Amino acid sequence: MIDKSVREERPVMSEPQKIQPSSLADVAASKFEKQGSVSAATGSGLDARNIYAWFGKYLAVSDMSIYFAAGTVTALIGPSGCGKSTFLRTLNRMHEFIPGAAMSGEVFLHGKDIYASGTDVTKIRLRIGMVFQKPNPFPSMSIGENVLAGIKLAQLKVPNKNELMQDCLERAGLWSEVKDRLNQPGGSLSGGQQQRLCIARSLAVNPDVLLMDEPCSALDPGSTLKIEETIGELAKTMAVIIVTHNMQQAARVSDYTAFLLSEGGPGKLIEFAPTREIFGRPKDIRTENYVTGRFG
Amino acid sequence: MAPVVDEIEVKPKQPWKPTQKEINTNIGIFVLNILLTLSLIQFTGFSGKLAFVVLFILFSLSTNFLFSLSRGGSVVAKNSLATGFAFTGIALLLMPVISIIATVFKRGTEAMYIGFFTTDMSEDSFASALDVGGIKHAVVGSVIMVTIALLLSVPIGILTALYLTELKGRGSTLIRFLVQAMSGIPSIVAGLFIYSALITGSGRGFSAFMGSLALTILMIPTVARTSEEVLKLIPSDLREAGLALGATQWRTVAMVVIPAAKSGLITAAILGVARIAGETAPLLFTTGGADALNTNPIDGNIGSVPFYVWKALIDGSPNAIARAWAGIFLLMIIVLSLFILARKIGSPKKVRS
Numbered sequence: 238m239i240d241k242s243v244r245e246e247r248p249v250m251s252e253p254q255k256i257q258p259s260s261l262a263d264v265a266a267s268k269f270e271k272q273g274s275v276s277a278a279t280g281s282g283l284d285a286r287n288i289y290a291w292f293g294k295y296l297a298v299s300d301m302s303i304y305f306a307a308g309t310v311t312a313l314i315g316p317s318g319c320g321k322s323t324f325l326r327t328l329n330r331m332h333e334f335i336p337g338a339a340m341s342g343e344v345f346l347h348g349k350d351i352y353a354s355g356t357d358v359t360k361i362r363l364r365i366g367m368v369f370q371k372p373n374p375f376p377s378m379s380i381g382e383n384v385l386a387g388i389k390l391a392q393l394k395v396p397n398k399n400e401l402m403q404d405c406l407e408r409a410g411l412w413s414e415v416k417d418r419l420n421q422p423g424g425s426l427s428g429g430q431q432q433r434l435c436i437a438r439s440l441a442v443n444p445d446v447l448l449m450d451e452p453c454s455a456l457d458p459g460s461t462l463k464i465e466e467t468i469g470e471l472a473k474t475m476a477v478i479i480v481t482h483n484m485q486q487a488a489r490v491s492d493y494t495a496f497l498l499s500e501g502g503p504g505k506l507i508e509f510a511p512t513r514e515i516f517g518r519p520k521d522i523r524t525e526n527y528v529t530g531r532f533g
Numbered sequence: 534m535a536p537v538v539d540e541i542e543v544k545p546k547q548p549w550k551p552t553q554k555e556i557n558t559n560i561g562i563f564v565l566n567i568l569l570t571l572s573l574i575q576f577t578g579f580s581g582k583l584a585f586v587v588l589f590i591l592f593s594l595s596t597n598f599l600f601s602l603s604r605g606g607s608v609v610a611k612n613s614l615a616t617g618f619a620f621t622g623i624a625l626l627l628m629p630v631i632s633i634i635a636t637v638f639k640r641g642t643e644a645m646y647i648g649f650f651t652t653d654m655s656e657d658s659f660a661s662a663l664d665v666g667g668i669k670h671a672v673v674g675s676v677i678m679v680t681i682a683l684l685l686s687v688p689i690g691i692l693t694a695l696y697l698t699e700l701k702g703r704g705s706t707l708i709r710f711l712v713q714a715m716s717g718i719p720s721i722v723a724g725l726f727i728y729s730a731l732i733t734g735s736g737r738g739f740s741a742f743m744g745s746l747a748l749t750i751l752m753i754p755t756v757a758r759t760s761e762e763v764l765k766l767i768p769s770d771l772r773e774a775g776l777a778l779g780a781t782q783w784r785t786v787a788m789v790v791i792p793a794a795k796s797g798l799i800t801a802a803i804l805g806v807a808r809i810a811g812e813t814a815p816l817l818f819t820t821g822g823a824d825a826l827n828t829n830p831i832d833g834n835i836g837s838v839p840f841y842v843w844k845a846l847i848d849g850s851p852n853a854i855a856r857a858w859a860g861i862f863l864l865m866i867i868v869l870s871l872f873i874l875a876r877k878i879g880s881p882k883k884v885r886s
Contacts, residue, residue: 363779377792390780
């Protein structure tokens with residue numbers, strides 16, 4: 238059964254991935270107009286300075302400096318292997334779990350370098366949440382327990398767990414779909430619902446920054462749209478950094494876009510600018526070639 | 534009800550299934566092989582079940598090969614030959630297994646009676662009539678020792694597996710190698726080790742606890758290796774998700790990884806128990822064996838089911854042999870039930886995806 242109303246709700250999604258540059262610029266511009274302007278930073282953003290990252294002897298990311306302001310969405314785009322995910326993982330110290338990994342540089346949150354010696358890394362990851370490419374709800378926990386998993390894992394105290402659970406699920410756009418089945422296992426949801434559950438889970442510990450590593454790449458267009466709406470809501474209170482292969486998505490959801498490219502060597506930051514400039518009038522010819530679909 | 538399209542009823546078909554003609558041909562070849570085998574046995578000196586099975590397999594392989602060669606050429610013939618070899622392998626595997634189970638069931642019930650489970654052998658000899666004496670002392674001894682071995686080896690085994698999969702600490706490769714090598718230790722060596730290290734010259738005598746220690750040495754590698762395999766199957770995504778929520782590694786392992794692997798870890802423990810339940814040699818040097826009931830786990834000789842079987846076989850009289858079969862029967866029932874339980878718990882739960 239095909240529900241026509243559902244189909245009409247997502248006209249943008251049915252268009253081919255690589256479209257004319259002007260229309261991507263339009264998408265980016267329309268988002269800009271809708272918001273009026275990028276809201277002023279409400280809290281501390283995340284300030285990455287001169288980040289290098291290695292896997293063993295292989296340099297994957299070279300000299301990247303980006304300031305991610307609070308209240309904004311920043312998209313990291315670029316072809317596969319350009320170091321987007323590696324760079325993202327240096328921002329909440331997940332890079333160090335890979336054997337042989339090394340890094341250089343500083344990442345400031347609330348004016349403190351998260352790599353400074355003596356830093357409690359678990360506190361850092363509480364402040365800088367992460368959503369992964371593949372939905373990964375904890376299989377042994379119910380939907381409700383999954384949302385509160387961070388509270389339990391980090392042994393935090395919250396006054397009203399049920400209120401927090403509902404609030405997180407509402408912000409992730411999942412509450413109405415799961416409110417009657419909170420005791421069912423997280424794995425019983427569809428892929429898109431699982432991913433929104435994972436977003437709700439990372440919201441429960443109230444992070445300042447949310448990192449998203451291709452959160453929609455395993456999802457259908459309908460679920461993608463819902464998650465993009467969620468991202469828009471989240472950006473009101475935190476800095477959201479999203480890695481995406483989908484340039485339309487970058488144009489739709491982000492305020493700023495960083496274009497990364499490896500050109501055979503380590504991944505480098507080619508251009509960082511407001512999204513409508515990246516898609517409208519990029520300064521670098523390589524950015525223009527990429528966003529217009531001439532390569533990558 | 535079959536669906537109807539344009540007034541024609543659509544019936545489900547399976548065109549890939551063999552036709553009746555092909556089935557008949559196969560039955561014909563099968564009967565031909567049996568006749569060939571029987572006639573060869575008739576005209577030559579070969580006889581017995583084994584000769585029949587071997588000749589039948591040889592005939593089947595060659596007739597199938599020739600038949601498919603004539604039908605479809607050498608490619609089809611080779612395929613049919615390879616299939617034939619696979620079936621031969623299964624037949625050769627199943628023969629001893631079924632033979633053992635059938636024999637144990639046939640001979641194991643002779644010495645069984647109600648009192649077999651409620652009395653011990655303290656007042657009767659193994660050669661006595663089959664309506665006196667029993668195996669209670671041995672079952673109690675086995676249960677005590679297996680329980681202690683379980684309590685000791687499951688934590689050690691799982692912690693070893695966690696070291697190898699979660700911490701990936703120093704010397705993981707060497708430790709993994711040692712654990713694998715340890716699973717190859719002959720069980721009698723484990724018994725001798727406990728005997729020489731803890732019993733001789735120490736003033737301590739045989740006891741259930743000493744037996745448990747020997748069994749623990751044998752059980753740890755099984756538990757550790759199975760647990761490691763189970764933990765390796767847990768996607769690293771889940772660990773990262775836990776860590777990304779600000780949990781320490783310990784909290785992540787305890788609250789995400791272990792619950793996700795729970796059924797597999799239980800299976801590991803059960804497989805470990807099945808591994809040691811039938812061990813005889815290590816118990817000879819550490820428990821001393823007994824014919825009377827002993828419920829003290831830390832003092833005194835104690836019986837066990839494998840020891841009961843061993844002692845009955847040594848006795849050699851027909852009644853003792855019957856008792857030995859009964860002991861084997863009981864042991865096999867216990868180990869089989871443990872394997873079935875392990876499979877039941879270990880099979881993945883059906884989750885709608």
